[in-house]
Amino acid sequence: MEGMKETVEESLREMRETFASGRTRSLKWRKAQIGAIYEMVKDNEDKICSALFQDLGKHSTEAFRDELGVVLRSATVAINSLDKWAVPKHSNLPLLFYPAKGKVISEPYGTVLVLSSWNFPISLSLDPLIGAIAAGNTVLLKSSELSPNASAFLAKTIPAYLDTKAIKVIEGGPDVATILLQHQWDKIFFTGSPKIGRIIMAAAAQHLTPVTLELGGKCPTIVDHHTISKNIKSVVKRIAGGKWGSCSGQACISVDYVLIEKSYASSLIDMLKPTIKSFFGENPKESGCLSRIATKQHVQRLSRLLNDPRVQASIVYGGSIDEEKLYVEPTILLDPPLDSEIMNEEIFGPILPIITVRDIQESIGIIKTKPKPLAIYAFTNDENLKTRILSETSSGSVTFNDVMIQYMCDALPFGGVGESGIGRYHGKYSFDCFSHEKAIMEGSLGMDLEARYPPWNNFKLTFIRLAFREAYFKLILLMLGLKR
Amino acid sequence: MAAKKMFGAADASILVTDLRRSFDGGVTRVTLKRISQTSIIGLTDSPTWSVSLLSMNVDDVICRDLYTTDPNTTSMQLFDKLIVVSLLRNSIKLALKQLKNWMAPEKAKTSLTTFPASAEIVSEPLGVVLVISAWNYPFLLSIDPVIGAISAGNAVVLKPSELAPASSALLAKLMEQYLDSSAVRVVEGAVTETTALLEQKWDKIFYTGSSKIGRVIMAAAAKHLTPVVLELGGKSPVVVDSDTDLKVTVRRIIAGKWGCNNGQACVSPDYILTTKEYAPKVIDAMKKELETFYGKNPMESKDMSRIVNSTHFDRLSKMLDEKEVSDKIVYGGEKDRENLKIAPTILLDVPLDSLIMSEEIFGPLLPILTLNNLEESFDVIRSRPKPLAAYMFTHNKKLKEKFVATVSAGGIVVNDIAVHLALHTLPFGGVGESGMGAYHGKFSFDAFSHKKAVLYRSLFGDSAVRYPPYSRGKLRLLKALVDSNIFDIFKVLLGLS
Numbered sequence: 001m002e003g004m005k006e007t008v009e010e011s012l013r014e015m016r017e018t019f020a021s022g023r024t025r026s027l028k029w030r031k032a033q034i035g036a037i038y039e040m041v042k043d044n045e046d047k048i049c050s051a052l053f054q055d056l057g058k059h060s061t062e063a064f065r066d067e068l069g070v071v072l073r074s075a076t077v078a079i080n081s082l083d084k085w086a087v088p089k090h091s092n093l094p095l096l097f098y099p100a101k102g103k104v105i106s107e108p109y110g111t112v113l114v115l116s117s118w119n120f121p122i123s124l125s126l127d128p129l130i131g132a133i134a135a136g137n138t139v140l141l142k143s144s145e146l147s148p149n150a151s152a153f154l155a156k157t158i159p160a161y162l163d164t165k166a167i168k169v170i171e172g173g174p175d176v177a178t179i180l181l182q183h184q185w186d187k188i189f190f191t192g193s194p195k196i197g198r199i200i201m202a203a204a205a206q207h208l209t210p211v212t213l214e215l216g217g218k219c220p221t222i223v224d225h226h227t228i229s230k231n232i233k234s235v236v237k238r239i240a241g242g243k244w245g246s247c248s249g250q251a252c253i254s255v256d257y258v259l260i261e262k263s264y265a266s267s268l269i270d271m272l273k274p275t276i277k278s279f280f281g282e283n284p285k286e287s288g289c290l291s292r293i294a295t296k297q298h299v300q301r302l303s304r305l306l307n308d309p310r311v312q313a314s315i316v317y318g319g320s321i322d323e324e325k326l327y328v329e330p331t332i333l334l335d336p337p338l339d340s341e342i343m344n345e346e347i348f349g350p351i352l353p354i355i356t357v358r359d360i361q362e363s364i365g366i367i368k369t370k371p372k373p374l375a376i377y378a379f380t381n382d383e384n385l386k387t388r389i390l391s392e393t394s395s396g397s398v399t400f401n402d403v404m405i406q407y408m409c410d411a412l413p414f415g416g417v418g419e420s421g422i423g424r425y426h427g428k429y430s431f432d433c434f435s436h437e438k439a440i441m442e443g444s445l446g447m448d449l450e451a452r453y454p455p456w457n458n459f460k461l462t463f464i465r466l467a468f469r470e471a472y473f474k475l476i477l478l479m480l481g482l483k484r
Numbered sequence: 485m486a487a488k489k490m491f492g493a494a495d496a497s498i499l500v501t502d503l504r505r506s507f508d509g510g511v512t513r514v515t516l517k518r519i520s521q522t523s524i525i526g527l528t529d530s531p532t533w534s535v536s537l538l539s540m541n542v543d544d545v546i547c548r549d550l551y552t553t554d555p556n557t558t559s560m561q562l563f564d565k566l567i568v569v570s571l572l573r574n575s576i577k578l579a580l581k582q583l584k585n586w587m588a589p590e591k592a593k594t595s596l597t598t599f600p601a602s603a604e605i606v607s608e609p610l611g612v613v614l615v616i617s618a619w620n621y622p623f624l625l626s627i628d629p630v631i632g633a634i635s636a637g638n639a640v641v642l643k644p645s646e647l648a649p650a651s652s653a654l655l656a657k658l659m660e661q662y663l664d665s666s667a668v669r670v671v672e673g674a675v676t677e678t679t680a681l682l683e684q685k686w687d688k689i690f691y692t693g694s695s696k697i698g699r700v701i702m703a704a705a706a707k708h709l710t711p712v713v714l715e716l717g718g719k720s721p722v723v724v725d726s727d728t729d730l731k732v733t734v735r736r737i738i739a740g741k742w743g744c745n746n747g748q749a750c751v752s753p754d755y756i757l758t759t760k761e762y763a764p765k766v767i768d769a770m771k772k773e774l775e776t777f778y779g780k781n782p783m784e785s786k787d788m789s790r791i792v793n794s795t796h797f798d799r800l801s802k803m804l805d806e807k808e809v810s811d812k813i814v815y816g817g818e819k820d821r822e823n824l825k826i827a828p829t830i831l832l833d834v835p836l837d838s839l840i841m842s843e844e845i846f847g848p849l850l851p852i853l854t855l856n857n858l859e860e861s862f863d864v865i866r867s868r869p870k871p872l873a874a875y876m877f878t879h880n881k882k883l884k885e886k887f888v889a890t891v892s893a894g895g896i897v898v899n900d901i902a903v904h905l906a907l908h909t910l911p912f913g914g915v916g917e918s919g920m921g922a923y924h925g926k927f928s929f930d931a932f933s934h935k936k937a938v939l940y941r942s943l944f945g946d947s948a949v950r951y952p953p954y955s956r957g958k959l960r961l962l963k964a965l966v967d968s969n970i971f972d973i974f975k976v977l978l979g980l981s
Contacts, residue, residue, distance in 0.1 A: 445877070464567075468906075
């Protein structure tokens with residue numbers, strides 16, 4: 001570990017030196033680096049897909065859709081928009097201050113730390129990296145040890161494409177993270193669980209380092225059968241895709257559980273079953289289209305959630321587990337108890353509880369008993385319900401009539417609130433996430449107002465009072481001696 | 485008066501539960517309610533500059549805390565008080581006028597990948613928030629953030645600083661009297677009470693104070709993943725170029741330093757950097773203007789506020805008495821512990837590792853550091869923690885541009901001091917050691933809001949591309965979608981690719 005500590009310190013020293021040299025401030029440099037990330041992904045598509053398959057059993061199409069495609073798009077948007085993003089924002093100042101000028105400049109924080117996660121190890125590493133570089137920072141990326149092949153790819157390939165004095169990769173687990181967190185960073189970007197998020201923020205507090213924490217939560221999916229029954233097939237497909245189609249439910253924005261009126265639950269289940277079969281065939285384990293669970297520990301965790309006898313009793317589909325093969329079958333539960341563990345922690349796996357309510361309006365009450373999630377999904381055409389959901393619940397985001405896709409909309413900020421996180425990114429929000437908005441005021445030495453300076457008298461005080469109120473007419477009267 | 489019951493953990497818990505119930509009940513969300521709360525705080529209709537809704541006691545209270553130790557004195561730091569009232573009035577007026585605009589959802593642009601869809605960003609309150617204020621401008625630094633919290637629709641607890649006890653007591657009394665106490669409360673107290681409050685889960689914490697306590701606040705917030713705004717401080721440097729209008733420069737520095745609570749302000753000019761050659765001129769000009777402002781005997785001047793308490797007095801005293809520093813005084817240096825007064829003091833070329841150059845001065849002492857050439861000042865500033873404000877006086881356009889581009893601080897002001905905090909169109913906040921987050925104007929509303937992303941999708945038209953089983957054709961279409969190349973998409977759909 002001593003060696004690791006020295007490596008970290010040496011890296012920090014070099015990155016700080018590079019930042020101080022001003023090289024990363026150039027928009028040309030930033031675009032070149034982001035362009036290099038684009039090239040790196042394009043040149044190594046096969047290698048990356050292979051690494052993701054080895055780590056998580058991800059099909060290459062899923063890998064492209066959720067990871068490579070995301071990074072390519074993010075890089076393109078950044079390169080095309082950087083000039084616009086970097087323009088100072090002009091601020092209007094009151095007439096009294098004329099001819100002073102005000103503006104806000106986005107400047108890089110300096111040397112930043114990105115801690116990535118294992119479920120989307122490529123996009124959750126490179127997407128924040130693009131933001132950090134776009135904003136002009138030097139960056140250290142720590143990839144997750146739980147996706148070792150993706151991590152190794154990044155550690156080996158990034159130095160071959162990017163400016164190694166400014167952008168570095170370090171591999172390792174909690175012990176490496178601990179060492180990193182002992183040092184001072186100008187910003188920390190973390191993707192992971194709320195539990196670790198607390199540790200990160202507490203460590204950041206020691207240095208007053210601002211943080212962005214992309215955490216998780218139980219993303220509920222309301223199905224208002226009344227108003228969407230005509231399109232129920234689409235709804236079912238989207239829910240199934242949102243649960244099992246992306247890393248087997250191990251995504252921060254995965255559909256965690258469904259809320260539906262009791263009378264419709266069984267028809268929903270009856271439609272989900274064939275949908276699952278259409279996705280993964282008779283034997284999902286062999287389909288090649290269902291991702292694996294990350295590690296044995298994660299399988300054991302999911303196992304434990306299912307082992308609660310009351311939860312076992314609620315299984316209506318699936319339930320089989322193969323720890324050796326890191327496989328958990330797509331599973332559906334009907335009304336597991338609300339106080340069971342599975343209904344009180346983020347599932348992060350291919351198990352879908354369906355919670356029934358008498359009236360769909362009650363689903364809002366249930367959602368409110370839980371911590372604020374990263375996303376709330378609602379399939380409904382009832383405008384009233386939509387308004388209630390928007391105003392009575394709180395979450396990072398709300399998506400109506402679809403799932404997961406808000407991730408692709410880079411005009412929307414992506415981030416949590418409360419337990420689901422602090423801060424946001426994607427698109428321009430990534431640039432802002434890694435920038436300090438510095439206020440600039442340029443005053444004039446020419447026009448000096450006597451009223452600003454002591455010793456005080458009634459005239460000066462009246463002047464100041466009127467000035468603050470921008471009562472320019474009265475000010476003129478005062479100065480002309482026509483006002484007391 | 486009955487002995488005050490100690491506010492402990494149980495009280496804090498009950499307080500938060502109460503406020504959460506009020507918040508969940510929706511009382512703070514209604515726009516009309518927010519507007520009425522803000523206008524009540526807003527003492528905006530007074531014909532004279534003294535605050536009319538608050539009783540005349542306010543004037544005495546503010547005096548008593550900071551300006552003199554003799555409560556019978558009517559003469560006071562009129563300027564400071566006027567500034568505070570005016571800033572608050574403007575803050576309230578702006579919130580009242582703009583609230584509906586600020587609350588309106590912001591449309592966001594969707595792209596081909598999410599077609600057909602519409603998207604918007606909705607501002608919603610965070611919930612129950614905690615504002616911890618400071619002692620140097622107790623009314624301003626308490627009420628201004630509270631205005632932001634209320635306009636964003638939150639329930640608020642304010643903990644004013646115990647080091648300004650009269651202001652704290654008055655805030656508690658008036659806010660209870662005028663505002664909806666089911667949603668807005670004041671908790672007075674010191675470390676014990678603050679600790680009890682910090683153990684609770686808040687939806688946001690807004691703190692104004694020192695970097696040292698800022699760390700404590702953030703660490704406490706981390707336990708609940710509570711986002712924070714920390715308005716801290718630092719050593720705000722002033723670079724003075726010989727190519728400037730010296731009289732105006734010096735007057736603005738004096739007004740910004742001694743004219744603002746005798747240096748006890750977060751954006752106070754802390755120290756000056758100038759060339760060896762120019763320094764004597766700067767010092768002479770300062771001496772002259774100081775005399776014009778405060779007379780030959782500043783310790784007697786009624787326009788000078790005192791040091792807040794003996795702890796800070798001793799802290800500043802220690803800085804002045806340090807070896808290698810005490811002999812660098814070129815003006816002032818008089819101290820009166822009984823009346824907690826220190827004269828405006830200028831020092832020349834104190835050692836860089838002295839106490840006075842190692843922490844934020846927050847008092848009426850002004851070191852001047854000289855350099856061989858002015859550009860070195862940039863390196864000096866960059867080698868230190870990032871301050872809340874950095875100032876420069878110059879006519880030289882290129883130098884100014886370099887300063888603005890390369891010096892990092894919360895905010896930068898060229899050719900003036902401190903006025904930027906009166907400008908509601910500029911975000912006011914720090915970076916690094918000087919803090920995180922910003923407020924003032926709409927930035928206050930945003931500071932206390934969650935910006936919720938909302939995507940409206942249609943149930944029609946679903947792309948098989950999204951779902952397993954995966955095929956090469958699906959992959960090609962996805963690639964085309966990612967590049968958002970209409971032509972490619974058509975090619976794939978028509979089976980031509």
